[in-house]
Amino acid sequence: MNWGTELWDQYDNLSLHTLKGIDFLEKYGHFVRDRAAIESDYALKLRRLVKSYQPKKKEEEEFQQYSSCKAFKILTDEVNDLAGQHEVIAEDLQSKVIKELNALVKDLREERKKQLQEGYRLTQILQAQLDTLQRSKKAYDKAFRDAEKALDNFQKADADLNLSRAEVEKQRTNYQYKTQICDTAKNEYAQQLQRTNELQRQHYRSGLPEVFRHLQEMDEKRIKNIKNFICSSVKIERNVFPIINKCLDGILRAGDIINEKEDTKMVIDRYKSGFEPPEDIPFEDLSRNGSDTGSAHIMSAAQPGLGGKIKDGGVYTVKGTVSGKAIRKRTGIFQIFGNRGHAAISDGKEDMSDLPPNQRRKKLTQKIEELKAKVAQESAARDGLMKMKSVYEANPALGDPMTVEGQLNESSHRLEKLQSELKRFQGYLDDALKNLNGSSNSVTNSPRLVNGSRHHRNSGGSAAEEESLSRSASDSSVSNPTVNHNRQSVPSTPQLNNHGCSNSPESGLGTSHTSLPGVDSDPDQYDGHPADPESEYYEADLLPAIGTCKALYPFEATSEGSIPMSQDEELHLIEMDQGDGWTRVRRMNAEFEEGFVPTTYIETILLNT
Incomplete structure (x- = not known):
């Protein structure tokens, strides 16, 4: 059945x-377009959800440790992949369905x-032929009536016998003329009728049915494509189901890796300080x-971790404050928690001295492993360059050996720097292990007060302490300037005390001139009170500046107690050189940042008093 034969007269309805x-x-x-938009919007919202719950930089360490956090990280990654699959659905609907x-x-x-x-x-055309037929029929009808009247x-x-013969002939001639016109009109009508019938037959049997057939095929094509589009939409969505199921399986596996026992054990590993109760x-x-006796009782009560106030002869000790007069102490290697306010290493926390012993050991171990990996990598790179150079030397046609020389020198320099840094951190680790092994003794056997003052560390230090101090003194060094402007280019050699340790600020045993009456002159000695890791500076007044100084050369702080300075930088002068080759200064543009610099590197101007 087709529209051409069954609906030959339904042109308007088919239209x-x-x-x-x-x-x-x-x-x-x-x-389908709105469906694709919903899929795209859903994917976008999923991605925003994942992004909003991504761990911040300060939380990344936890996400790398605890199994529950790792599982959540995997979950967010899988949800992000789910969002990607919904984006695939939206894109395929757009390109494979909506576009077509x-x-x-x-x-x-x-x-x-x-x-x-x-x-x-x-x-x-048919209507025009029908109109022509109608006109020819009317002409024939009129001609026929005129002929009958004639x-x-x-x-x-x-x-009529009264009419002349001429009148009769006139009527005869008129009759014959009308009859001829009628015959002509009749023939024209017959021809038009035959033409109209033929055209009408063609119109309803071939012409218009062909048009209706094309319209029927067009409609069938439309309906068939709706079916195809529906099936394609389902196929597009089914194609991502396996990946979605994999994402869901990944989320289930993430849940399976959660181990509450391991997580609680990691809490111990992370926060264990290494101290004894x-x-x-x-x-x-x-x-x-x-x-x-009173001092002894008071000091016995001052156990680490209590963080209380202890009064001794009118002098208060609060969270590491040496006395009522506040100074910025030089942190020594015996201090269990590092001082955050330190101007040199503590600012960068290179030796991790601000951490508890156990945590410091872990951090230093991680740093050493990283440095070892870098050393191995750089060694392999240097070996490769050396082999390349030897090949070029054996066969100059392959390349110029001098082109590799510069790279080889740079690689060797980097390797030496990494090895030096590795050695320094290994020294830090040795020191941390010694402190960790003796932490319980340092906690329970705090320095005693004799006649209201502490024993000097130089006279009461252990062999391990002296060894650590010696290492710190031996590692202390400053870079030499390239130009000597009528001044000594290398700082004078620091003087050694009776224990073989230098008096430089790196050693932590330099002579201090900020001591209070009744208190030992060395501000670095351990007083039995752990430094508060939250307090950045000792709660005290800063020493007044006695002048200004200008840096003649740049200086990089490579040891504890010193601060870096750039060439031509102006600083406040806090303490003059006491014969150990170091001068105490304070930055003008940074509050509380002070430390020691080589005396030969600066030009001092004293204030008029």
Whole structure:
């Protein structure tokens, strides 16, 4: 069955039906477009969700340690992949369905318009022929009536004896003329009728049915493509189901890796300080008098971790504050927690001295492993360059050995620098291990007060402490300037004390001139109170500047207690050189940042007093 034979007379209805069909196809296209937009928006929201819950930089360490955090990180990655699959759905719907559907709608509209125009043209031709037939029929009808009237007049004239013969002939001639015109009109009508019937037969049996056939094929194509588009949409979504299932399986595996026992064990590894719990607080017998006994009782109560205030002869000690007069202490290697306010190493926390012993050991071990990997990598690179150079020397046609010389020198320089840094951190680790092994003793056996003051560290230090101090003194060095402007280019050699340690600020044993009456002159000695890791500076007044100084050469701080300075930089002068080759200065543009610089590197200007 086809529209051409069954619906030969339904031109207007078929025109309206095909228009509604194309509008329906376009409406389906809008549905798929909105569906793709929803998929794209859903994927975008999933990505935003994942991004908003990504760990911050300060939280990355936890996400790399705990299994629950690792599982959550995997979960967010899988959800991010899920978002990617929804983006694939949106993109495939856009490229494989919506694009083809819009093109099909355009083609169908053009095809419909073409066929309707053809049908309209055929209809107009038939209608014009029918109009011509009608006109020829009217002409024949008029000619026939005129011929009959002329015949009637001729018969009346021929029967009337009163009329002359000439009058009768006139009527005869008129009759014959009208009869001839009628015959001509009749023939024209017959021809037009035959032509009209033939055209009408062609119109309804071949012309218009062909147009309707094309419209039927067009409509079937539209319906068939709706089916294909629906199936394609389902296929597009099914194609991502295996990947979505893999993402869900990944989330399940992430949940399976969570181990509560391991996580709680990691908490111990992460926060264990290495200290021993404090001893019992002794009973303070107020009935006993004596400054020595009272001081001993008070010091016994000052166990690490208590963080309280202890009064000794009117002098308060609060979280590392040496006395009522506040200074910025030079942190020594015996201090369990590093001082964050230190101007040199503490600013960069190179030796990890601000961490508890156990944590310091872990961090230093990680740093050493990283340096070892870098050393191995740089060694391999240097070996490769050496082999390349030897090949070039053996066969100059392959290349110029001098081109590799510069790279080889740079590689060797980097390797020496890495090895030096590795050696320095290994020294830090040795020091940390010694402190860790003796941490319990340093906690329970805090320095004693004798006559209201502490013993000097130089006289009461252990062999391990002296060894650490010697290492610190031996590692202390400053870079030499390239130009000597009538000054000594190398700082004077630091003087050594009775224990073989230098008096430079690196050693932590330099002579201090900021001591208080009744307190030992060395501000670096351990006083039994751990430094507060949260307090950046000792709560004290800064020493007044006694002048200014200008850096003649750049200086890089490579040891504890010193601060770097750039050439021509101006600084406040805090303490003059006491014979050890170092001068204490403070930055003008950074509050509390002070330390020691080589005396030969600066030009000093004292304030007029």
